[in-house]
Amino acid sequence: MRLKVLMTGGNGMLADALYPLLCQNGYNVYMTDINGIDNKVIFKMDIRDKKEIDRIAIKFKPNIIMHLAAETNVDKCELSPDHAYNTNAKGTENMALIAKMMGATLVYISTGAVFDGEKSEPYLESDEPNPISVYGKSKFEGEKIVTSLTNNYFIFRAGWMIGGYEKDKKFVEKIVELAKIKNEIHVVTDKFGSPTFTKDFSKNILTVISTKNYGLFHMVNEGCCSRFDIAKKIIEYLERKDVVIKPVTSDAFPLPAPRGRSEMLINRKLNLLGLNNMRPWQDALKEYILGIKGKNG
Numbered sequence: 001m002r003l004k005v006l007m008t009g010g011n012g013m014l015a016d017a018l019y020p021l022l023c024q025n026g027y028n029v030y031m032t033d034i035n036g037i038d039n040k041v042i043f044k045m046d047i048r049d050k051k052e053i054d055r056i057a058i059k060f061k062p063n064i065i066m067h068l069a070a071e072t073n074v075d076k077c078e079l080s081p082d083h084a085y086n087t088n089a090k091g092t093e094n095m096a097l098i099a100k101m102m103g104a105t106l107v108y109i110s111t112g113a114v115f116d117g118e119k120s121e122p123y124l125e126s127d128e129p130n131p132i133s134v135y136g137k138s139k140f141e142g143e144k145i146v147t148s149l150t151n152n153y154f155i156f157r158a159g160w161m162i163g164g165y166e167k168d169k170k171f172v173e174k175i176v177e178l179a180k181i182k183n184e185i186h187v188v189t190d191k192f193g194s195p196t197f198t199k200d201f202s203k204n205i206l207t208v209i210s211t212k213n214y215g216l217f218h219m220v221n222e223g224c225c226s227r228f229d230i231a232k233k234i235i236e237y238l239e240r241k242d243v244v245i246k247p248v249t250s251d252a253f254p255l256p257a258p259r260g261r262s263e264m265l266i267n268r269k270l271n272l273l274g275l276n277n278m279r280p281w282q283d284a285l286k287e288y289i290l291g292i293k294g295k296n297g
C-alpha cells in the first residue's frame with residue numbers, strides 16, 4: 001500500500017528536500033502551504049484554519065502528517081508574539097488534533113532554540129528546555145502539544161538548517177549573497193550550533209519513521225561550530241580567496257530576538273538506536289555549496 005503523507009510548509013526550505021525524497025520512495029504526498037501554488041503541487045492550507053485542515057485531511061485520509069510549517073523568522077516572532085503562538089503553537093495543535101482523529105502518525109520539526117544556550121556541552125534529548133526567545137517558546141509549546149495530544153509522534157529537533165537553494169532564507173544564503181558584493185564579511189564568533197543539511201535530515205526522517213520507534217530525537221549533522229566557522233568554510237568551498245571573514249561578537253549586530261550562546265545538539269538517541277546516518281557538517285556543507293556553484297554555472 002502506498003502510504004499517504006499530508007505535508008505542511010511545502011514551500012519552505014526543508015520541504016524542498018523532503019518532498020522529492022518522499023515521492024522517490026513511493027509515498028503519495030499531498031503538499032500544502034499558506035501560499036498554495038496553483039500548479040497542483042502545493043495546495044493552499046493555513047495551519048491556523050482548523051476547518052480548512054479538517055476538510056482537506058478528511059478527504060485525503062493521510063497515514064502520516066509531516067508538519068513542517070512554522071513562522072521561522074525569529075525576529076518577526078519576537079516582534080509579533082501573537083502571530084508566533086498562533087502559527088507555531090495553535091497551528092501545531094490543529095495538526096495534532098487531526099492526526100489523532102485520523103489515527104495518523106505525526107512528524108513535528110522542532111529546534112535547538114528550545115534551550116537557553118547556557119550549557120557548555122551539546123544538548124541531549126534528556127536536557128530540560130528553557131527557551132529564551134518567543135520563537136523558541138512557541139516551538140516548545142508545539143512540542144508539548146504534540147506529546148500531550150498524540151501517541152504516534154516523532155519530534156525531530158534540527159539545528160541551523162542548510163539547504164533549500166532559492167528557498168534558503170537563512171545564514172548560508174546570507175553569506176553566499178554577501179560574498180557576491182563584499183570582500184570583507186563580519187561574522188560572529190560567540191554563537192554555537194549544529195548545522196543540519198536538509199537532504200541528510202530528510203533521509204534520516206524516512207529511516208527513523210520506518211522503525212515506528214516513536215518519540216523525540218535530536219537530528220543534526222555531526223559536530224558543532226560557530227557562525228564564524230561556517231562562514232569560513234562557505235568561502236573556502238566557494239573558492240573565494242578574495243573574501244575575508246572577520247571575527248566579531250554578537251554585540252556588533254543588535255537584533256530583536258535574543259539568541260542563546262549555544263544551540264548545539266547531539267544525536268544521542270539516534271546513536272543508541274544505530275540510526276544516526278548524519279555525516280559531519282563540513283561534508284554536508286561542502287556538497288550544498290558545490291550544488292550552489294553548479295546551479296550558478
Ligand SMILES: NC(=O)c1ccc[n+]([C@@H]2O[C@H](COP(=O)([O-])OP(=O)(O)OC[C@H]3O[C@@H](n4cnc5c(N)ncnc54)[C@H](OP(=O)(O)O)[C@@H]3O)[C@@H](O)[C@H]2O)c1
Binds near residue numbers: 170
Ligand atoms: N530553518 C531553520 O534553521 C530551522 C531550524 C530548526 C528547526 N526548524 C523547523 O523546521 C521546520 C521547517 O523549517 P523551514 O526551514 O523549512 O522553514 P521555512 O523555509 O520558513 O518554511 C516554512 C513554511 O511554512 C509556511 N507557513 C508559515 N505560516 C504558515 C501557516 N499559517 N500555514 C501554512 N504554512 C505556513 C511558510 O510560508 P511563509 O514563508 O510565506 O511564511 C513557509 O513556506 C519548521 O517547523 C521550523 O521551525 C527550522
